[in-house]
Amino acid sequence: MGITTSSHAGGVAEVVMDTPPVNALTVQGWFDLADAVRQAGRDPGTRVVVLRAEGRGFNAGVDIKEMQATTGFEALVGANRGxxxxFGAVYECEVPVIAAVQGFCLGGGIGLAGNADIVVASEDAYFGLPEVKRGALGAATHLARLVPQHLMRAMVYTCRNVTAAELHAYGSVLEVVPRERLREAAFEVAAQIADKDPYVIRRAKESLNGIDPVDVNRSYRFEQGFTFELNLMGAGDRHRDDFVSGKGA
Structure with a gap:
């Protein structure tokens, strides 16, 4: 369990999150994931990365219980940096990253999927940012890469979710498949990329990042500043305590 990486035929690297019960990553877990994705992309034998998860859902964001069990601001700062x-590792990975999303993709999961090059999802997948209910902000930068501007704002303010089918209609999810076919579908897309000239694909990734209209790393860091403000004003702890106690679920 944890974050694991395996190599497959044709130059496909598979990075898997497996941290029960909901793939909410600890501070160290986020850094481990960043290291795994970056190392996979740096490997000259890697042509494409498949990022996926085991369990009920893709990713439920940060481990709020860890944060509330830690005195001071160390866990909050660590989670933000992690x-x-x-997210930066996925975006800057030297080869394309395919996110294979099942079940819930919430909070930090949006950061991963939004920064991926391609998203393939299961029929039961849904996407959302519950940050406002947790006294935090962030990953609207990445949600804006998945949904239109006004829907992104509505999702942030109301904490509503959208389905994989809705994202497929917007073109931000490439394929929607039964859950049992999710890994297979992601590997099928990966094989199509891995079949291309690897030098050309790496330059394509670099060039596409270069023409992005938004600097995702700087934009997300700007959002995080407001999370620190909310925490200083007491809103962060109050809402996280409610979540841990079950009042804010």
Missing amino acids: CHAA
Whole structure:
């Protein structure tokens, strides 16, 4: 369990999150994920990365219970830095990253999927940012890569979710498949990429990042500043305590 990496025929690297019960990553977990994705991309034998998860859902964000069990601001700062590192690792990975999403993709999961090059999802997948209910902000930068601007704002303010089918209609999810076919579908897309000239694909990734209209790393860091403000004003702890106690679920 934890974060594991395996290599497959044709140059496909598979990075898997497996941290029961809901793949909410600890501070160290986010840094481990960042390291795994970056190392996979640096490997000259890697042509494409498949990022997926085991269990009920893809990713439920940060481990709020760890944060509330830690005195001071160390866990909050660590989680923010860890998420920034992991999201950046996916975006800056030297080869394309395919996110295979099942079940819930919430909070930090949006940062991973939004920064991926391609998203393949199961029929039961849904996406959302519950941050406002947790006294935090962040990953709207990445949600804006998945849904239109006004829907992104509505999702942030109301904490509503959208389905994989809705994202497929927007073009941000490439394929929606039965859950049992999710890994297979992701590997099928990966094989199509891995079949291309690896030098050309790496330059394509670099060039596409270069023409992005938004600097995702700087934009997300800007959002995080407001999370620190909310925490200083007491809203962060109050809402996280409610979540841990079950009042804010």
